[in-house]
Amino acid sequence: MCIDISYRRGMVNRGVRLAFHENPQDPTGPDGSEGRAPRGPSTSGFALSDSHIRVEVVVPARGSWSGCVEVIPIIESSAILPRFGCGQPIERAAPTERLAHWRKSVPHIVTDHDGLRTVIAQSAEDLGALRIFDPDFPERVVVAAGAPWFMTVFGRDSLLAAWSALIIDPELALGVLQTLGRFQGKDIDPAHEEEPGRILHEMRFGDAPSLSLGGGSIYYGTADATPLFVMLLGELRRWGIGGDQVEELMPNMDRAMEWIQDFGDVDGDGYVEYHRTTDRGLANQGWKDSWDGVRYADGRVAKAPIALCEVQAYVYAAYLARSRFASEAGQDDVVEKYQAKAAALKASFNRDFWLEDRQWFAIGLDQDKAPIDSLTSNIGHCLWTGIVDDDKAQAVARHLLSDEMFSGWGVRTLATSMGGYNPVSYHCGSVWPHDSAIVAAGLARYGFEEGAQRLVLSLFDAAMAQGGRLPELFSGLGRDIVGVPVGYPTSCSPQAWSAASPLLCLRTLLRLEPRVPQGKAWLAPIIPEEIGSLRVEGIPLAGARVDVQVDHGVVEVSGLPSHIELLRSPRHPLTPL
Numbered sequence: 001m002c003i004d005i006s007y008r009r010g011m012v013n014r015g016v017r018l019a020f021h022e023n024p025q026d027p028t029g030p031d032g033s034e035g036r037a038p039r040g041p042s043t044s045g046f047a048l049s050d051s052h053i054r055v056e057v058v059v060p061a062r063g064s065w066s067g068c069v070e071v072i073p074i075i076e077s078s079a080i081l082p083r084f085g086c087g088q089p090i091e092r093a094a095p096t097e098r099l100a101h102w103r104k105s106v107p108h109i110v111t112d113h114d115g116l117r118t119v120i121a122q123s124a125e126d127l128g129a130l131r132i133f134d135p136d137f138p139e140r141v142v143v144a145a146g147a148p149w150f151m152t153v154f155g156r157d158s159l160l161a162a163w164s165a166l167i168i169d170p171e172l173a174l175g176v177l178q179t180l181g182r183f184q185g186k187d188i189d190p191a192h193e194e195e196p197g198r199i200l201h202e203m204r205f206g207d208a209p210s211l212s213l214g215g216g217s218i219y220y221g222t223a224d225a226t227p228l229f230v231m232l233l234g235e236l237r238r239w240g241i242g243g244d245q246v247e248e249l250m251p252n253m254d255r256a257m258e259w260i261q262d263f264g265d266v267d268g269d270g271y272v273e274y275h276r277t278t279d280r281g282l283a284n285q286g287w288k289d290s291w292d293g294v295r296y297a298d299g300r301v302a303k304a305p306i307a308l309c310e311v312q313a314y315v316y317a318a319y320l321a322r323s324r325f326a327s328e329a330g331q332d333d334v335v336e337k338y339q340a341k342a343a344a345l346k347a348s349f350n351r352d353f354w355l356e357d358r359q360w361f362a363i364g365l366d367q368d369k370a371p372i373d374s375l376t377s378n379i380g381h382c383l384w385t386g387i388v389d390d391d392k393a394q395a396v397a398r399h400l401l402s403d404e405m406f407s408g409w410g411v412r413t414l415a416t417s418m419g420g421y422n423p424v425s426y427h428c429g430s431v432w433p434h435d436s437a438i439v440a441a442g443l444a445r446y447g448f449e450e451g452a453q454r455l456v457l458s459l460f461d462a463a464m465a466q467g468g469r470l471p472e473l474f475s476g477l478g479r480d481i482v483g484v485p486v487g488y489p490t491s492c493s494p495q496a497w498s499a500a501s502p503l504l505c506l507r508t509l510l511r512l513e514p515r516v517p518q519g520k521a522w523l524a525p526i527i528p529e530e531i532g533s534l535r536v537e538g539i540p541l542a543g544a545r546v547d548v549q550v551d552h553g554v555v556e557v558s559g560l561p562s563h564i565e566l567l568r569s570p571r572h573p574l575t576p577l
Helices: 094-105 114-130 155-167 170-182 225-238 244-248 250-264 309-328 332-352 378-385 390-400 433-445 449-464 496-510
Strands: 002-009 012-026 046-048 053-055 064-075 108-111 131-134 137-143 512-515 520-523 534-541 544-551 554-558 565-567
Touching (some): 114 449, 137 155, 137 170, 155 225, 170 225, 170 244, 225 309, 244 250, 250 309, 378 390, 390 433, 496 534
Antiparallel strands (some): 002 012, 046 053, 108 534, 131 137, 534 544
């Protein structure tokens, strides 16, 4: 027996079929006699009306009865067959089998620190649950942005989440790159902000396109996903993962580089700016993409075109990644080209974005090329990529860890001293775990070990105060004011890059920087005393599984391929190759 429920809106025809199955298992009585059997599905045990189905079941003493309900989507009058049917054990379901395989492949954490162990386990579980698969390429795994609002592919979110999760699953990064490369922009379409080489911002399926940005199935309005695509592809190569599949993505990488130089930098000033081409698109197209997410210090909202500081940092890293590919291929002219671009961008960035009187970088340059002078967490992303000159790094770190930026649970998106600060806003004073994890990685890269440790431990504390899980964001109210993180009402939980944040923190504490094509891997752990001993078993690296044991400063490594030289020191932050 089944019920079909459908609706039509314009040209869209959607529906759902509810199929009910009755499976009596033990129609006998407790003494082995025939007993009174439950009525079968074709009897009056099921009563159907316009609004509901009523099931009447008679179960003998110690007997049993089972039933099953299948929920089957209907698209344009065609039912989508379920991956497994009623009566089949749930353990045989494709999603269940995939999750079981994921759990087995995730590195094992052994530590005396209950918080670290709990949070890492929860992060791995949440990432596993958020993975989605392309029906046309079921072997490709990507990650949905977050539940319940964004169970679909987002460019920036997927790329940053996959980067953070490299320490447990590089295959996720490969699937994300393949999927985003498949839908890379080809045409100039202002309505959807599509441009050749551009990486999408979001993708919607089913009836959702009519409700999404730009009114289509894919919307491309983001300034940072394209350089992040190149960054992640370069990082995957540095981990020695992907092989031929990475090579197959190199044309996508070159198209992304063309977008950066031709469409991203429309006015030719060397910076990638954004300015939406449709009034249905995003006014702000960095990760702080709310309408008021980019402000001056006095609280005024900046207007596009805007060149964000972290976008330039990503572009810098993309130039270096492309030059590394060229170096491996022996293309000296291409190496020289992108090394020169990286050097020029770094020099101009440290000149034009630096606010000498305030000792921090502007969040961006406005339509008049004037600095947007607020103090924000975005500058921590600049540390992460290495674009910050060494003589400015200490001042940046000091501001990021100041009382006006550090809440005790993480780094605020906007300093308390800035106009427009609101601790319960979306992007103007709240704390985003992925943002703080990137800041911690940047601090560690420049040698600010205590600051990185302090920030990482605060995120673990915040997670433990919220059941072991980090939500999309939470309030920027200080830990000295409120003893627990104050939640944001509509925060996704779980959310992909927040779930991946503790994994990036784990990598930061290990200070693991592989360069497999060069036959090197840097490892210089900075495990805080609060954590004590730590063992990570099964880190995927260069086709092998590597174990790292850190016990009160003593570091042991096993499983590292013989062709990889282990350097027990931190990689210099400003070393491009």
